[in-house]
Amino acid sequence: MTTKRQINKGEQAEEALRLYFLSLGNYVIRSVPFDYKGFIVTDIDLWLYMKSSSLSRERICVDVKRKKTPQAMERIFWAKGLKEVLSLDRAIVVTTDNRKETRDFGTSHDISVLPGEFLSRVVNRYSINEERITEETLLDQLRTPCLMCSNISWTQFLKEAKSCLINQLNFSGCNLLLSKIRFLIEEYLASNKSSIGALRLLYLHISYFLIGVDFSSRNLTHLDINSRKLSFDEGFRYGNAGKERADEILRTAMQLLEDTSNSDLFSYSKLEDEIKNQLSEYPAEVLAEYFARSEVMKTLFALAGEFEQNAYAKSIIKPDVCDRNMKSLLGLLCDFLHIDRRKLI
Structure with a gap:
């Protein structure tokens, strides 16, 4: 201990x-x-x-x-x-x-x-709060080793996520947080749902993710539902640069590969098609459909606060018994990440 x-x-x-x-x-x-x-x-x-x-x-x-x-x-x-x-x-x-x-x-x-x-x-x-743990108590609880990767320091893992809110408060930061959320769900499940540190981090990362989505979507409220879906889809699929910039980078990279590769071993068109296929298969539309809804956009800030509150709760609530709004988002993230939601909630 x-x-x-x-x-x-x-x-x-x-x-x-x-x-x-x-x-x-x-x-x-x-x-x-x-x-x-x-x-x-x-x-x-x-x-x-x-x-x-x-x-x-x-x-x-x-x-x-x-x-x-x-x-x-x-x-x-x-x-x-x-x-x-x-x-x-x-x-x-x-x-x-x-x-x-x-x-x-x-x-x-x-x-x-x-x-x-x-x-x-x-x-x-x-100075005294009966419902929340302090930041120092959280860091104490994060001294446990990571089951999925022994090289990971949970305190450093948390610092990287916090830094996103300063350096990447946009769709690119949201996508980075999504990859960390996947890891935390898998870590929590690997512990047979017993790792309180991993669960606190999971709730915190989802909270940061929601703040990133809220900030990124502040200029989308005036758009119609289909335009919002398209903006969310491109943001989650291509990051903050968007589709046009992603296509430009892809063309530049492909040209460099073509110029420096042996034509007998390299097919420009096949590789380009493969990259585009992988991008198109990325299930960004799952998130876009959900976050583009007006009633969801209105609640992002409040839901972020709810996840943050639960992350620091002295008596932490586990996913299978959390409230309906939290459980709904946890299920959505599991679907997006191709994780069986029944294992988590």
Whole structure:
């Protein structure tokens, strides 16, 4: 067994703030790594996502510093830079600094500053939660080995998924998350449905996937049902680049192969046909049919929150007894991934 460690003051503040922002209706993720070409540049303490209306979404980074010398003005510069680099909508600095000058400096640079009095109230009110586990408890539970592949670190697996919401909040990111969801379902089934860590990760990855779909579909609400189906189909089949860009890449790759291959061993037309056949056989229409429905698009944000809530629930609900909306999506994903849904739900 692993020994549960005590969380430090900074982690306690982040967890309390997560609960506070959740209570305001935000979708919240803690400790989101900003990855640039394989290098972790920094971690975002809290990443907030809000569905303001059917057409608008808001993404916010929150920097938390619970220290005697918080260097608040320096953190304002950092938050402003991060907001611009990641094209976020807002940035917030939460600090133990109570000076009015610090708040004024933040306002002049379009950064919200939440002072020490606010932080103390939040920590006092939200430090204890009887229904959720903390991020640190989740990481403790993820120290168990992976049954499907001994080289996999679950904590790294989770970091990669979180990073998608910063670097690939689009159909390409959704497709990457789908491949990870497949692996997690298979891992959970391989454990004879006993791996709580794998189940928590499965719910979290589905939650991230739904946020990705919600953000990607925000500009599709005005389209008719057939146009939405086509957009979803191309997104799930070809990624964020779409069919035209995928065809262009395919033509370029095929030309390079033709130019560098022995014509006796290589048939351009046959290989091109095979690639196109494989793309056409990819069951993207299964997802497109479901997500293009107006009533489904309206509930994506709420359903993402439901999966997130269950991922962190102290008493986790297993797939076969979860509510109808969760079970419906789990069944859809099983069908799409060619996994017998009866084995999971």
